[in-house]
Amino acid sequence: MKRLCVVTTYSVRGSKGLYACHADVTTGALFPLVEPLPVEGLFNTTFAACFGDWLYAVGETEQSPSSRQGVVVAFRMDRQTGQLCRTKTVACGQGSPCHVIVFDGGRRLAVSQYKTGELYVLKIALDGLPECVEIVFRTEGQGPVANRQEGPHIHSALESPDRSTLFVADLGLDCVFQYAVHPGAIEPIARLICPPGSGPRHMAISQDGRFLWVTGELDSTVIGFRREGSGYRCFGHWPLLPAGFTGESWAAEIRLHPNGQWLYATNRGADDVVVMAIQADGSPVLIGRTPTGVWPRGMIVSPDGCFLYAGSQHRDRIDVFAIHPDTGLLSKQGGLEGIPSPVGFAFADGTTC
Numbered sequence: 001m002k003r004l005c006v007v008t009t010y011s012v013r014g015s016k017g018l019y020a021c022h023a024d025v026t027t028g029a030l031f032p033l034v035e036p037l038p039v040e041g042l043f044n045t046t047f048a049a050c051f052g053d054w055l056y057a058v059g060e061t062e063q064s065p066s067s068r069q070g071v072v073v074a075f076r077m078d079r080q081t082g083q084l085c086r087t088k089t090v091a092c093g094q095g096s097p098c099h100v101i102v103f104d105g106g107r108r109l110a111v112s113q114y115k116t117g118e119l120y121v122l123k124i125a126l127d128g129l130p131e132c133v134e135i136v137f138r139t140e141g142q143g144p145v146a147n148r149q150e151g152p153h154i155h156s157a158l159e160s161p162d163r164s165t166l167f168v169a170d171l172g173l174d175c176v177f178q179y180a181v182h183p184g185a186i187e188p189i190a191r192l193i194c195p196p197g198s199g200p201r202h203m204a205i206s207q208d209g210r211f212l213w214v215t216g217e218l219d220s221t222v223i224g225f226r227r228e229g230s231g232y233r234c235f236g237h238w239p240l241l242p243a244g245f246t247g248e249s250w251a252a253e254i255r256l257h258p259n260g261q262w263l264y265a266t267n268r269g270a271d272d273v274v275v276m277a278i279q280a281d282g283s284p285v286l287i288g289r290t291p292t293g294v295w296p297r298g299m300i301v302s303p304d305g306c307f308l309y310a311g312s313q314h315r316d317r318i319d320v321f322a323i324h325p326d327t328g329l330l331s332k333q334g335g336l337e338g339i340p341s342p343v344g345f346a347f348a349d350g351t352t353c
Contacts, residue, residue, distance in 0.1 A: 001025045001351045003303070004079045006055055008344035011043040013316065015340035018045050018057060020082030025351060028307035028320045030336040033082035042073065044096070048346040049109075051102040053077050054128045055084060055346065058097035058111055070097040072111050072122065074130050079348045088129050092120045093136070099202075103159040103166060104181055108134070110157040110166060117152025119168050119177075121186055135186060141173045144197045145218055149174070155217075158203040165209075167192075169200040171217060176200055176225070178232065189230075194223050195237050204256040204263060211282035215240075215251040215265055222254065222265060226282055236283055240267055240274050252297050258305040262287075262328035266296040266310060273299065273310055273321070275328055290330040293317045300345040307333070311342030318342050 002022040009015040017039030021030040039045055045059035055077050061069040070092040075084035095115030102124070103110055109130055111120040119137040122130045143149025153172035159181075160167070166186065168177040174197065178190040192212075194200045199218030205211065212225040212232055220240045225232040240251050249269025256263055263276040263284050272291050276284035293312025301308050301323070308321045308330060317337050321330040 002031075003351050004077070004082055004348040005030065005309075006048055006050070006346045006348070007311070007318070007339055007342050008046050008048050008057065008298070008346070009339065010046060010313070010341040010343060013340040017042055017059070018048070018084070019339050020084070021336070022082065023302065023307070023347075025302075025304065025306070028302070028322060028333050030309070030318060030320065032336065032339070035081065035083050037084050038075075038086045042071070047099045047344045049100050049102050050077070050346045050348045051106050052128065052349060053079070055348075056100055056102065056109055056130065058092070058100045060096060068095055070095055070111075070113055072097065072100055072109060072130060074128065076128070077348060079350065080352050090122060090130050090132065092133070093118055099156040101157050101159065103157075103163065105163060110168070112154040112156050112168070114153050114155060117154050117170065117172055119154050119157065137168070137177075137188070139170065139173065139177075143172055143174045143199070145199065148172070148199060148218060149197070155201045156203060158205060160205060160209045161207055162209060167203055167205070167212065169203055169214060171199040171201055174198055174200065176203070176212070176214060190232070192225055192232050193234065195219070195221075198223060198237070201251065202254050204254045206256070206278075206282070207260045211278075213254060213256075213263060213284065215254045217250050217252065220249050220251045220267060220270075222263070222276070222284055224282055224284070238284055240265055241270055242289065245270055253299040255299060255301045257301055257323070257328060258303065264299065264301065264308060266292065266299045268295045268297060268313075271296060273308065273330060275330060277328065287327070288329045290321065290332075292319050293335075298342065298344040300347065303347055309345055311345070313341050313343050316340050316342070
């Protein structure tokens with residue numbers, strides 16, 4: 001049995017943009033599919049999300065920084081062959097969209113625009129095609145890290161398990177915005193304050209919605225929020241770097257294991273995956289640290305929780321790790337060479353023979 005996985009990349013070293021692979025559900029091995037994917041005219045397709053037979057990817061229409069137009073592109077997927085049929089492109093502001101999710105039961109997309117600090121919400125039609133932009137959320141302000149927090153920088157969005165809430169991480173303002181999701185509107189309801197200079201990047205949430213964990217990119221930490229009533233309160237701030245580390249490093253991805261017991265986070269610079277066990281009070285406790293390739297920006301846990309994949313952005317390699325079913329610790333299973341600058345992963349639903 002195998003599962004379709006789409007790998008997203010930066011447009012460097014000859015990258016074609018999107019790469020389709022089959023992941024063996026028994027061994028975790030990745031097998032690239034030879035058919036090129038239709039991404040002509042797109043650059044830096046760095047993040048994607050799957051829903052049913054659809055793949056939604058963010059990218060740019062120009063390589064020149066002065067003329068970049070952010071877009072989200074819808075592809076119809078063939079999960080057996082990995083082929084994509086490009087169907088529609090919708091503009092999402094100037095600059096660099098860096099993240100996309102499907103939320104509200106497949107009825108909406110949330111696109112994070114890092115450069116301009118905007119969140120674009122698009123409706124999805126019944127046929128799966130994205131419609132025009134429904135609403136754009138903009139904020140103002142800055143953080144204490146002058147060269148990274150001169151203004152808002154939206155980095156990701158995450159939906160609560162009950163679909164009632166959308167969380168949006170703003171690296172530039174050191175906060176996570178909380179929005180209420182309604183059939184006819186998205187309503188801002190709270191701003192969750194992160195430690196100054198932490199730079200919130202990506203998020204994970206417990207299956208009951210009680211705990212929210214956020215990577216602090218700028219200070220290489222995990223920030224924890226606990227639900228209290230209808231809101232959330234920060235209850236902890238934990239380092240991701242090993243004691244005595246003196247080099248430069250920035251936290252990147254964070255993923256929760258499907259069983260809800262373990263968190264995984266990557267460090268770019270220290271170049272490792274940090275394994276944490278979740279305590280009853282939501283606190284993550286370090287239990288392991290596993291080396292990766294150079295600059296592990298993107299990382300994902302397979303839907304069955306058996307394997308973890310980490311992309312080496314600067315060395316064109318994807319490392320495959322087996323996850324121990326009792327401890328959550330990682331063991332190297334091999335990897336895949338040759339996909340330029342792999343920085344993101346999206347698994348399609350279901351498996352094929």
